[in-house]
Amino acid sequence: MAKKKENEAPVRSIDPAACEMLEIADACGVSTVFSRVEEVRPCPIGLDGRCCKICAMGPCRITGKVTRGVCGATLGTIAARNFARQVAGGTSAHSDHGRDLAFTLIAIAEGEAQGYGVRDEAKLYEVAGHMGIPTADREINEIALDVGTKALEQFGQQRGEIIYVSRATEKRQQRWRELGITPRGVDREVVETLHRTHEGVDLEAEHILDHAMRTALADGWGGSMLATDLSDIIFGTPNPLQAAANLGVLKEDEVNILVHGHEPTLSDMIVAATLDPELIEYAGSKGAKGINLAGICCTSNEILMRHGIPPAGNFLHQELAVLTGAVEAMVVDVQCIMQALGELTEDFHTELISTSRKAKIPGAVHMEFEEHRALDAAKEIVRRAIDNYPNRGETHIPEHKSGVVAGFSHEYLNYMLGGLYRGSFRPLNDAIMAGRIRGAAGVVGCNNARVTQDEGIINTIRELIANDVLVVVTGCAAHASGKHGYLSPEMMANAGTGLREVCEAIGIPPVVHLGSCVDNTRILTVLTQVATEGGLGEDIDDLPAVGICPEYMCEKAIAIGTYCVASGAYVLFGVGSPVGASEEVNHIITEVWEEKVGGKLEFVEDWREIVRRSLEHIDKKRAALGLPEYDASKWGRSGDWRMPELLELPLEERIEAVYGAVGK
Numbered sequence: 102m103a104k105k106k107e108n109e110a111p112v113r114s115i116d117p118a119a120c121e122m123l124e125i126a127d128a129c130g131v132s133t134v135f136s137r138v139e140e141v142r143p144c145p146i147g148l149d150g151r152c153c154k155i156c157a158m159g160p161c162r163i164t165g166k167v168t169r170g171v172c173g174a175t176l177g178t179i180a181a182r183n184f185a186r187q188v189a190g191g192t193s194a195h196s197d198h199g200r201d202l203a204f205t206l207i208a209i210a211e212g213e214a215q216g217y218g219v220r221d222e223a224k225l226y227e228v229a230g231h232m233g234i235p236t237a238d239r240e241i242n243e244i245a246l247d248v249g250t251k252a253l254e255q256f257g258q259q260r261g262e263i264i265y266v267s268r269a270t271e272k273r274q275q276r277w278r279e280l281g282i283t284p285r286g287v288d289r290e291v292v293e294t295l296h297r298t299h300e301g302v303d304l305e306a307e308h309i310l311d312h313a314m315r316t317a318l319a320d321g322w323g324g325s326m327l328a329t330d331l332s333d334i335i336f337g338t339p340n341p342l343q344a345a346a347n348l349g350v351l352k353e354d355e356v357n358i359l360v361h362g363h364e365p366t367l368s369d370m371i372v373a374a375t376l377d378p379e380l381i382e383y384a385g386s387k388g389a390k391g392i393n394l395a396g397i398c399c400t401s402n403e404i405l406m407r408h409g410i411p412p413a414g415n416f417l418h419q420e421l422a423v424l425t426g427a428v429e430a431m432v433v434d435v436q437c438i439m440q441a442l443g444e445l446t447e448d449f450h451t452e453l454i455s456t457s458r459k460a461k462i463p464g465a466v467h468m469e470f471e472e473h474r475a476l477d478a479a480k481e482i483v484r485r486a487i488d489n490y491p492n493r494g495e496t497h498i499p500e501h502k503s504g505v506v507a508g509f510s511h512e513y514l515n516y517m518l519g520g521l522y523r524g525s526f527r528p529l530n531d532a533i534m535a536g537r538i539r540g541a542a543g544v545v546g547c548n549n550a551r552v553t554q555d556e557g558i559i560n561t562i563r564e565l566i567a568n569d570v571l572v573v574v575t576g577c578a579a580h581a582s583g584k585h586g587y588l589s590p591e592m593m594a595n596a597g598t599g600l601r602e603v604c605e606a607i608g609i610p611p612v613v614h615l616g617s618c619v620d621n622t623r624i625l626t627v628l629t630q631v632a633t634e635g636g637l638g639e640d641i642d643d644l645p646a647v648g649i650c651p652e653y654m655c656e657k658a659i660a661i662g663t664y665c666v667a668s669g670a671y672v673l674f675g676v677g678s679p680v681g682a683s684e685e686v687n688h689i690i691t692e693v694w695e696e697k698v699g700g701k702l703e704f705v706e707d708w709r710e711i712v713r714r715s716l717e718h719i720d721k722k723r724a725a726l727g728l729p730e731y732d733a734s735k736w737g738r739s740g741d742w743r744m745p746e747l748l749e750l751p752l753e754e755r756i757e758a759v760y761g762a763v764g765k
């Protein structure tokens with residue numbers, strides 16, 4: 102991966118829209134994350150885990166001849182504590198998101214959530230089933246109240262096991278119990294991490310990291326999984342939709358509103374408000390041809406996969422969108438929102454509107470979003486954006502955008518593979534067993550301004566699908582895929598012949614958009630179903646599969662990586678290691694963890710090496726399962742004859758021919 106080095110002209114992005122906007126930023130002398138990353142050097146002590154600042158005798162820097170902190174803490178203990186605290190930070194962010202959705206579901210059931218409802222009753226029944234909540238002869242709202250209440254209990258539960266642990270394989274559940282890392286309650290594990298990593302408590306690196314796994318599992322099989330399930334119940338379980346992605350989705354002659362952040366409670370209601378005929382007419386009265394909604398970061402994934410609202414970009418696009426001069430309002434809630442937006446929007450007509458009671462931003466207008474008057478609040482926000490349209494000055498919207506097909510929930514994959522009445526992962530398992538599909542990879546996570554935007558993500562995906570590895574994407578990696586055309590039907594032509602044959606036969610793309618970052622739990626569900634379907638071992642660590650986070654940036658990514666490892670996956674992160682200074686911790690998160698839970702976590706800077714290790718791992722797992730060795734030359738005529746014919750078709754017909762019925 103192109104890491105930006107001193108004295109070297111940095112390659113800031115491989116996205117042409119970003120490059121175009123950065124030229125403008127440079128010409129106008131506007132500060133962006135891309136320029137600040139050159140001004141602010143990463144602290145070399147904290148970079149790889151050598152800094153301990155948990156007490157006032159420090160901060161202690163473990164460098165040179167210094168091998169211990171003032172209290173005697175070793176580098177291993179310090180690096181492990183730092184890592185565990187990152188896991189706790191990430192877990193709390195995802196889980197608080199899930200908690201708020203539980204409150205919303207309860208408010209819906211009690212008739213106190215204006216504009217919301219239960220959009221997917223089938224999912225409500227399914228989740229009630231997981232939770233042991235009776236459904237026969239009961240009103241929807243009664244069931245919803247019980248599901249919301251039970252979900253809420255998962256956060257404060259003090260003893261026992263969180264409910265969704267039962268959705269893992271029996272073998273996995275057993276392993277967690279033996280290791281004592283089954284999560285008891287989400288909040289309990291986060292608090293215990295903070296306690297253990299307080300000065301002078303848990304001082305053994307391996308023991309600290311065991312609890313980091315337990316905390317991460319409370320995220321993956323707790324807070325995040327609940328966030329996904331409750332979102333599906335309230336906003337609908339996604340089905341494939343068409344849209345476009347990148348800054349080119351902004352419109353010159355319409356009021357452009359961007360939603361940015363994470364929680365669909367806000368963005369879904371903004372979608373509803375932008376469809377209000379009165380507001381559309383009001384936009385017309387201000388000279389605009391309509392209201393154009395687009396998204397940034399994960400909330401964008403939420404409304405992309407449920408409404409086909411186009412993503413304007415991933416994490417590093419947030420400032421670039423403002424630079425277009427064409428955004429009337431950027432409406433934000435929580436997570437991944439750069440403070441720089443406050444200052445930046447002062448130089449443009451864009452209004453930055455914060456909405457969460459948890460998050461205020463200097464320079465933003467605060468319009469608190471309360472669920473009991475959600476639709477009214479959303480309309481007020483949209484009206485304010487419309488009022489700002491006449492203030493628009495010069496604009497520069499890059500023309501770049503790519504067509505995407507997004508929104509494949511695990512339920513939909515099940516249906517595509519087996520049909521409505523016999524939904525099953527059997528065809529996928531058979532294809533992997535035969536070697537048409539070599540294996541599977543989840544390519545997930547952020548952008549990071551310290552490395553070239555999208556480069557690691559896109560090159561990794563390109564190489565994997567060319568090597569017949571089915572790829573699922575979430576988060577900002579999903580946005581990158583969309584922006585660079587990897588979620589379009591044309592991408593089928595770049596897949597290996599075996600993978601292409603299967604994708605065409607089943608009607609799924611080689612790069613499957615599976616949602617936002619909390620939806621990485623959909624990957625856990627798919628992997629568990631594949632493992633229990635038969636023929637590919639008994640558990641996630643038997644599968645020829647990997648998890649990759651090429652451009653990770655935040656604590657949430659560390660939590661996701663850790664719960665995937667604890668669930669049995671081999672996980673590779675790009676960028677660089679936050680624990681690289683400690684041989685002891687590196688040994689624990691690779692070899693020791695592999696022995697304990699079957700998965701391991703590696704930090705590898707170069708995407709080529711990530712791809713090499715991924716394919717090597719997939720082939721090793723195939724061999725361990727006694728599957729035929731992967732041989733690309735065995736497959737392929739069916740895909741080869743069909744693709745030129747498909748490429749002749751107009752886009753709409755091509756999408757229909759490749760994926761079947763897709764909504765808009």
Ligand code: BF8
Pocket residue numbers: 363398399415416436437545546547548576577578617618619654655657658
């Ligand atoms: O939760 S991928 S930069 S937007 S953290 Fe943030 Fe990373 Fe993007 Fe979504 Ni996920």
